[in-house]
Amino acid sequence: MTEKHFEVIVVGGGHAGTEAALASSRMGCRTLLLTQNIETLGQMSCNPAIGGIGKSHLVKEIDALGGIMARAADEAGIHFRTLNARKGPAVRATRAQADRALYKTAIRNALEEQPNLLIFQQSVDDLLVAGDRIEGVTTQMGLSFYAPTVVLTVGTFLGGVIHVGMEKREGGRAGDAPSNRLAARLRELPFQVGRLKTGTPPRIDGKTIDYSELESQPGDEPRPAMSYLSTGEEHPRQVACHITHTNEKTHDAIRAGLDRSPLFTGEIDGVGPRYCPSIEDKVVRFTDRSSHQIFIEPEGLNTREVYPNGISTSLPYDVQLDLVQSIKGFEQAHITRPGYAIEYDYFEPRDLRTSLETRYLAGLYFAGQINGTTGYEEAAAQGLVAGINAALSVKEEGLWCPDRSQAYIGVLIDDLITLGTKEPYRMFTSRAEYRLVLRQDNADRRLTAIGRKLGLIDNDRWRMFSEKEAGIGALSKEMASRWVQPGDAKFENHLGKPLSREYNLLDLLKRPEVEVESLLSLAGLPDNNAGVSEQVEIDCKYAGYISRQQQEIDRVRSQHGLGIPKDIDYSGVAGLSNEVSQKLHEVRPETIGQAARISGVTPAAVSLLLIYLKKHKASAALKSA
Amino acid sequence: MYEKDTIVALATPLGKGGIGVVRVSGPLVTDIANGMIGGIPEERIATFTSFLDAGGSPVDQGLALLFKSPRSFTGEDVLEIQGHGGPVVMNLIVERVVELGARLARPGEFSERAFLNDKIDLSQAEAIADLIDSASNQAAMSAMRSLRGEFSRKVYHITESLVQLRTYVEAAIDFPEEEIDFLEDPRVNSGLDALIEKISDLKNEATQGALLREGVSIVLAGRPNAGKSSLMNRFTGTDTSIVTEIAGTTRDVIDEHVHLDGVPIRLIDTAGLREGGDPIEIEGVRRAVKEIDQADFVLIVVDLGAHREDLNSHVEQLMYEIPNNAPYLVVLNKSDIWQPTTVDLSCEYVLTSAVTGVGIDVLKGRLKEGIGYTVGGEGTFIARSRHLDALQRGLEALSKGKTAFADSRAGELLAEELRRCQLALGEITGEFTSDDLLGRIFSSFCIGK
Secondary structure, three states, X not given: OOOOEOOEEEEOOOHHHHHXXXXXXXOOOOEEEEEOOHHHOOOOOOOXXXXXXXHHHHHHHHHHOXXXXXXXXXXXXXXXXXXXXXXXXXXXXXXXXEOHHHHHHHHHHHXXXXXXXXXXXXXXXXXXXXXXXXXXXXXXXXOEEEOOEEEEOOOOOOOOEEEEOOEEEEOOEOOEOOOHHHHHHHHHOXXXXXXEEEEEOOEEEHHHOOHHHOEEEOOOOOOOOOOOOOOOOOOOOOOOEEEEEOOHHHHHHHHHOHHHOOOOOOOOOOEOOOOOOOHHHHHHHOOOOOOOEEEEEEOOOOOOEEEEEOOOOXXXXXXXXXXXXXXXXXXXXXXXXXXXXXXXXXXOHHHEOOOOEEOOOEOEEEOOHHHOEOOHHHHHHHHHHHHHHHHHHHOOOOOOOOOXXXXXXXXXXXXXXXXXXXXXXXXXXXXXXXXOOOOHHHHHHHHHHHHHHHOOOOHHHHHHHHHHHHHHHHHHHHHHHOEEOOOOHHHHHHHOOOOOOOEEHHHHHOOOOOOHHHHHHHHOXXXXXXXXXXXXXXXXXXXXXXXXXXXXXXXXXXXXXXXOOOOOXXXXXXXXXXXXXXXXXXXXXXXXXXXXXXXXXXXXXXXXXXHHHHHHHHHHHHXXX | OOOOOOEEEEOOOOOOXXXXXXXXXXXXXXXXXXXXXXXXXXXXXXXXXXXXXXXXXXXXXXXXXXXXXXXXXXXXXXXXXXXXXOHHHHHXXXXXXXXXXXXXXXXXXXXXXXXXXXXXXXXXXXXXXXXXXXXXXXHHHHHHHHOOHHHHHHHHHHHHHHHHHHHHHHHHHHOOOOOOOHHHOHHHHHHHHHHHHHHHXXXXXXXXXXXXXXXXXXXXXXOOOOOHHHXXXXXXXXXXXXXXXXXXXXXOOEEEEEEEOOEEEEEEEOOOOOOXXXXXXXXXXXXXXXXXXXXXXXXXXXXXXXXXXXXXXXXXXXXXXXXXXXXXXXXXXXXXXXXXXXXXXXXXXXXXXXXXXXXXXXXXXXXXXXXXXXXXXXXXXXXXXXXXXXXXXXXXXXXXXXXXXXHHOOHHHXXXXXXXXXXHHHHHHOOOOHHHHHHHHHHHOOOOO
């Protein structure tokens, strides 16, 4: 390699790293992606699925901003489902089971085809720092690469320790080495470090499973897709998942092995996620349950290996074997890879700015599990934002991050940098106060125009998006001008009651029981684009709720958008209690809105802050004049 | 200038005798004028008019004054409504303004807006900060007082039921693949109905006066024969507006509802505190201590005639015996019998004679200040109104949620209204974050695959 100088260096080739590298290079910055192992680019280290509740919202937002995750999931997806289909459009979600190999191929192809991007296989050992700025990195071989911005996406590799029973060893993922020298280097910097834990189940050879006894769960038809660009034709062959359950025998086996569980003997002190407990945790905590559900997820089209989701464990191998073979359908099962728990370092995300730049080293960005999150989608979302902001900083443009009312990505980042996290952070729709506005069906309408301005959206996607927008406008205009008269038998039969007066089609669509497809067909209007009529329907049916949330958003923005200077001294703000000023000092909010969201910061404290800022600004203006 | 919502507050202390001013500031002022007085008054001209309720019937008559932005106290559009000052009527006016889209102002918020909109000199920044700080503290104390006893118990009970319901609904949304479909669970519908009923009941009770008009409680405490009952009679006797008279369950605790210049007060006479006595008296003292413990304000009554020699040590002894978590005032009574030439007490006191009436007006004045009915301050009455306003908003959200759920079975709309209800109740009981909610879900259900 002859090139030593880049504009952006991305360290790590997982879900965060690939989105970061693609975003910055798409924005025109010369980017270097450093990975320990090119073969593991786009690796799904945990279960082979993309999306799910709250997560597909992130995937579609990444897609709306030109990211790769949704398209890769479409190319690799072997089983698609719509979740919460009947609970309303805002909480509807899409999940794809992915063929691991196809997924990696899709990601790797995208990286290789991307102009401005170089990939190099090297483990990073050290950061090059000048004063309080990053200047580049040094690799294991002693090579140095220079760039004004570095995005670190090192996942669970920092100080990773793998546990199986009472055995433990260092590792970043089963089969991969941890990044201990880099971890040691980062620990020298003033970042606050914590320990988290996550785990995986044992993988099983599908040849040894008796499926005849198990419930089969096919994918949905019509088949949903992840990307706004998808036609459905890129999906490979589809397969079914299966469901089985643990039983009392399983639980007995687990209880018998608890004395050798690193979780219950105190070997593991990292904090695990409450929503994804290990099977031993579930058995111990919920003693009244005699059975727990297991989803058997296929690992791919060209392998028999399966991922039994629901029995993540760090029990010793012999206990794993006992518990697996006690389960219906698994009586003869062969474990191909034992389950394990992994503990790793993460950095207090409240030390980050909204751009995901670290507060202590200018030009250094963190994204993914290093910030205490879990999940491919959460990692990818942060990678995208870090990549965008690294590029913006190179171009000397202002930072960009969506706010809480624009995207789940905004909720994710604001939660992380304002509240921090004590357990691996996963997205849930209940975290979003503007849930009704932040739907997976409108991520493009929320974000694609912004992405275009940022330089992330190519002409093809922009054309498709613009056509869709124009279609939505045209269809609602058409429907508003089509009137149905009382006595119109066709419509009255469909509605099941007579019309009391003249209505236009949009008025009729407001009724909860009326669907857009049937209305269009009754009116003899073409329904060429399901994405278009869906938007018209949701806009119409939810108009009241959406406009109420929009009003709230506008109000909060105007009140809370005000920036807080970086160098503010909270001890000088009259009237603030010590407790509040301490909290503000720890979080260093960038706006009044962020300050208001810190727990314990009262409305009165916000008022005091506003008054201080006003006075401060006026006296600063006076001095400069 | 900040684009803000519209706020409303009483600008004058509550008092029956005088005029009461309700001030409204913000972008909705002209709409509110339209709804309240059926038109927009001419700018800066006092207009005599009726103030109408939602049905168009007059609640009160008085003057309306409109100040257009920026020529107003806050720099925003301001409407001043001058009515007849009685707390119940003023409260109806405030409620109506809230119904028309305003929200109750936070303590000091009018001044804050005036400052932020350059209507108050920058050099006043510290003074405004002080005002907000002290007014907020006072409001917080009043809110705590409003939250005592039965009211508090019911509000917390309602909040707990709401959290349980949300746990079900949000779990159904965020964890659809668990084996129970929480939304289909009949507990969701029955829980929603029960919750609506509970809030309605509490609101009705309050609106009928049991809670709101009960006002603050003031306990007379002291040794037997210190003159507590005579003082009580002075209050009830000079103020003819006795609402009810209820004898306590024992002969030793008596409470009466009186108006102190229009401010509703529950005055409680207690058994004289002393050790020993027969079982009935011991029980009376126990109840007295309980009343004192729950009081908003305590008058410690001292018999001057009996303590000519040991006034200081007697007062100290009383302070030691009386639980001191409420604000108090020492009343040196029977000044007609003996009056010290100098008083050297470390606490605040007034000299009175229940028999001649000397010092009673001073006592009333101090009492009103003590319970927070002062300009810019916020007493229990307002705190209680805030709480009822929050309950009302919570109730509205629940009714909407119920309809939406029945119409579409879409859990997301029900969930949204439950969230709004929680936000409203949170103003009373403290914030309940989405992370708190997730915590409840994970501890209630075995979630996760």
